[in-house]
Amino acid sequence: MVHGANSIKKQLEWATKNLFSISCSAGLDSEVLLAFCLNKNRSYLLTWPEKELTAEQLECFREIIKKRLQPQPVAYLTGSREFYSMELNTTPDTLVPRPETELIVDTVLDLLADLDSPQILEMGTGTGAIALALKKYKPKSNVLATDFSQGALDVARSNATKHDLTISFEESNWYQHVPERKFDVIVSNPPYIAEDDPYLSQGDLPAEPIMALSSGETGLEALEVIIQDASSYLNKDGWIVLEHGYNQQQQVVEMLEKYGFNSIKTLTDYNDLPRVSLGLKI
Ligand SMILES: C[S@@+](CC[C@H](N)C(=O)[O-])C[C@H]1O[C@@H](n2cnc3c(N)ncnc32)[C@H](O)[C@@H]1O
Structure with missing residues (x-):
């Protein structure tokens, strides 16, 4: 023809x-x-x-x-991206959710399998991808999601409404406005690229918000802030679960040890790269 x-x-x-x-x-x-x-x-x-x-x-x-x-990223042009079988609104205020990040959702759902109504804190929620997926597959959970970006929180709220999921949102510089209560899991995919990493100027990354990608010179700054105070917000037997760069496993594991976590593990993503580390508060 x-x-x-x-x-x-x-x-x-x-x-x-x-x-x-x-x-x-x-x-x-x-x-x-x-x-x-x-x-x-x-x-x-x-x-x-x-x-x-x-x-x-x-x-x-x-x-x-x-x-x-x-x-400009495809997800900004169409205004949406699929994550964990959900169509999420996506704007230049938010990181485009990555397929690798589904690993952190799988990990948290496994850890919470025996809890009926767990308390979950997600920090740096962006489009709300992680928080929404957890709430969808753990419907009785109580989820608080935070971000420092008001623009990102607006998008995350719109996604919660779109998928009819009840989540609490709080504008917060990491723990600054997190209420003093205890969670069964703290989960985060924070900005972790070093600020002088040439990768930041490649592909679609220059179009994404820099605060979603990098938190400072080494890229480990946000991870350390999150790990450092996590124990005060976790129940006994609570978990911290973090996404990080494929080359940051050793430093993240050392930080988890330094701040007293136990049963530390690192999991690999679908490309067999070490991507998610977790630790238990006992
Ligand atoms: C790598 S993005 C992750 C977004 C989303 N959770 C995901 O996985 O697609 C990191 C998020 O952390 C937020 N962030 C950066 N600095 C922050 C801070 N100081 N306090 C809270 N959130 C922050 C950014 O606005 C961004 O939404």
């Missing part, structure tokens, strides 16, 4: 070729963005490759590909 220049197939080929220079998922990005402009799902594109785009659809696609080339 012959496909015209304005057909779905030809437009996807054009966009994919253009996006190769900035994205390692150029084909997928093109499909997601075209599906967004057509208000259809990706399977529609594969079912109707010969379908011609209208002038309005073509304009939407040209514009959105131009923005992707800046580069």
Whole structure:
């Protein structure tokens, strides 16, 4: 079959070729963005490759590909990203939730398997991804989620409403406004990239909020603040669970030892990289 220049197939080929220079998922990005402009799902594109785009659809696609080339992350352009089978609103105020972060949710759900209505504190919630996933799969839990960014908290609140999940939110510089009560788990995916790491200027990262990515010179600053005071907010037999860089396992484990945690473990992500460390308060 012959496909015209304005057909779905030809437009996807054009966009994919253009996006190769900035994205390692150029084909997928093109499909997601075209599906967004057509208000259809990706399977529609594969079912109707010969379908011609209208002038309005073509304009939407040209514009959105131009923005992707800046580069702006796909999740900011479509306004959403899937995490733990939930569609989450995502804006430039929030980190784009990463698939690797699903590991921290799996880990916490395993740790809390025997508690019916656990008390959970998530610090640095961003879109609310971790807090929402925990509440969804542990519906009787009591979840408090914090962030220092009011913009991120607005997005997290909108996501809680969208998914009909009841979560308490608090604007807080780490523990500053966390009420003096005890939790069964403190979980966080804090900013952990060193401020001079060249990775910060690569790919989509320059478009994401710097406070979501880096907390200082070594990248370990936020992790230490969180670990240092965690014991005062944890019940006996409570856990701290932290995501960190693949190269920070040793330092994080040493910090957990230094601040008195037990049964310390590090888990690897789907790429077999050490990503999540946890410790028990006894
Ligand atoms: C790596 S992002 C994680 C976002 C989300 N939890 C996720 O996993 O997708 C770190 C989050 O910590 C927040 N943050 C940075 N500094 C903070 C601080 N001093 N106190 C509280 N939250 C902070 C950022 O605004 C950001 O939302």
